[in-house]
Amino acid sequence: MNMPDIKTTRKIQLTGGSTYIVSLPKEWVKYFNLKAGDEIDIRTDPQMRLVVSPKELKVRETKAIPVVQCERENPDMIVRDVIAFYMASAAGVEISSKCLTPEEREMMKNAIRGRLLGAEIVDESSDSITIQFVVSHKDLGINTAINRAFVISSNMLKDDLRALKNRRPEEALDVKFRDNEVDRFYFYVVRLLSQGTETLEALKSDGYSVSQVVNVFSVIRSVERISDHAYRIAENIPSIVVGDFPEELVEWGYSVLELYSRAMNAFLSKRKSQASEVIAKASLVREEYWLKVVKSYAALPKPEQIVPALLISDSLNRITRYSMDIAEATIDTLAKVELESAQGGNSST
Numbered sequence: 001m002n003m004p005d006i007k008t009t010r011k012i013q014l015t016g017g018s019t020y021i022v023s024l025p026k027e028w029v030k031y032f033n034l035k036a037g038d039e040i041d042i043r044t045d046p047q048m049r050l051v052v053s054p055k056e057l058k059v060r061e062t063k064a065i066p067v068v069q070c071e072r073e074n075p076d077m078i079v080r081d082v083i084a085f086y087m088a089s090a091a092g093v094e095i096s097s098k099c100l101t102p103e104e105r106e107m108m109k110n111a112i113r114g115r116l117l118g119a120e121i122v123d124e125s126s127d128s129i130t131i132q133f134v135v136s137h138k139d140l141g142i143n144t145a146i147n148r149a150f151v152i153s154s155n156m157l158k159d160d161l162r163a164l165k166n167r168r169p170e171e172a173l174d175v176k177f178r179d180n181e182v183d184r185f186y187f188y189v190v191r192l193l194s195q196g197t198e199t200l201e202a203l204k205s206d207g208y209s210v211s212q213v214v215n216v217f218s219v220i221r222s223v224e225r226i227s228d229h230a231y232r233i234a235e236n237i238p239s240i241v242v243g244d245f246p247e248e249l250v251e252w253g254y255s256v257l258e259l260y261s262r263a264m265n266a267f268l269s270k271r272k273s274q275a276s277e278v279i280a281k282a283s284l285v286r287e288e289y290w291l292k293v294v295k296s297y298a299a300l301p302k303p304e305q306i307v308p309a310l311l312i313s314d315s316l317n318r319i320t321r322y323s324m325d326i327a328e329a330t331i332d333t334l335a336k337v338e339l340e341s342a343q344g345g346n347s348s349t
Contacts, residue, residue, distance in 0.1 A: 006025050008025055038055070039055040040052055041053050041054075041055050051200070053201070065092040065094055066093055066094070067093075067094045067096060068081045068093055068094070069096045070096050070097055070100055075108040075111070079111045079115070081093075082112055082116070083115065086116050086119070086133055087190040087191050087194060089194040092122070092130065092133055093130075093131050094130045094131075095128060095130075095131070097127060097129050105129070112131060114180065114184075115180065115183060115184060115187065117184050117185070118133050118136075118188075119133055120133075120134050133191075137192050137195070137201065137206075138205075141192075141205055141206050142193075142202065142205075142216065143206045143268060145185045145220075146185070146189060146219060146220055146267075147268060149181075149186060149189075149223045150223055150264045152178050152181050152182050152185075152227070153182050153223055153224075153227040153230060154257065154264075155178070156179070156182075156230035156234070157230045157256075157257050157260070158257060159171060159174075159175055160175060160230055160234050161250055161253040161257065163234070164237055164241070164250055164312075169237040169238040172233075172234040173234075175230060175233075176231050176234060176235070178227075179227050179230070182224055182227035183224065183227075185220070186221070186223070189216070189220040190220065193213050196210065197210055208333075209336070211336050211340070212333050212336055212337075215333040215336070216333070218325055218326075218328075218329040219325075219326050219329050222322040223326075225318070226260060226322050226323075229316075229319050229322075230315075232311060232315050233253075233315050236311050237308075237312075239307075239308035240305050240308045242305065243300065243302040244300075245300060245305060246293055246297075248289060248292060248293050248296070249309070249313070252285070252288075252289035252316055253316055255289065256285065256319050259278055259281060259282055259285060259319075259320060260322075260326075262274060262278050262323075263278045263323040263326040263330070264326060266327060267326055267327075267329065270330070270334060271330075272330065272331055272334050275327040275328070275330040275331050278323060278324065278326075278327040279328065282321075282323060282324045282327075285320060286317065290313070294310070297309050297310065
């Protein structure tokens with residue numbers, strides 16, 4: 001059953017001299033399979049509009065799933081389409097696979113299962129594959145997923161710095177594989193945010209409102225980008241350790257790692273003062289290391305070290321910027337909490 005598009009006007013009725021009643025649209029009641037005696041949640045949004053939602057979602061029929069056609073498409077593009085539907089909160093996807101070779105089908109299935117949390121192959125024939133997305137916020141909440149992505153990405157950066165300090169690039173060899181794990185959590189959080197704009201349940205379970213979706217997205221997007229830059233640093237370590245390089249580069253890296261850790265701690269623990277400190281400290285870190293380290297590259301003993309050194313420095317600079325974005329998103333999120341609380345308090349007086 002498709003979700004009904006309801007636009008209606010109802011009259012307020014008075015019963016018993018003190019109880020005001022508004023009837024619920026029949027289509028809405030049927031969609032959620034509600035009956036007399038079931039409970040519903042009623043709350044106000046920041047504009048003091050009433051938001052009504054079932055206490056327990058129990059839609060009778062599953063949502064129709066989109067179909068991805070593979071005519072003149074390569075497997076990578078099909079995977080990209082599936083990821084897009086996953087992030088858009090589709091219940092599943094059917095892939096028309098007539099044009100794929102057996103090897104391409106297997107590669108595509110492995111890529112989808114490897115990149116998307118909760119993606120399960122539930123039906124397969126010679127010309128189609130049906131995938132169902134079975135994970136939900138009840139299994140893994142927004143904050144837990146963000147924290148897991150942060151832990152993986154910060155350990156990636158930590159391993160980069162250890163490999164750089166010890167001049168042992170092999171110590172960072174598996175960093176690129178962990179980048180895919182961060183992507184999995186990124187796709188999953190975006191999926192929950194998409195669901196949250198429809199049902200609110202995924203957001204409410206972690207204490208968020210619709211107004212904070214853009215801020216939460218900014219945080220998980222920054223974590224995903226930091227993971228990408230940790231990957232880029234790992235790729236360039238072998239080329240820079242062929243000769244001497246400034247020790248300040250490693251010091252700079254550890255300062256950036258601390259900024260990132262403090263920014264995420266501020267977000268997850270909702271500490272506005274700590275977020276403000278991160279923003280102030282980020283500017284100081286950049287001023288202390290950026291020009292000093294980059295200028296020293298002119299003295300590198302081997303010319304082939306210069307480009308990888310600049311790329312590593314650029315990544316550290318960008319991670320600093322993303323850490324500031326996380327801190328700013330924290331402040332913005334808390335401001336919305338305060339605003340909604342103030343508006344709710346004023347309306348009750």
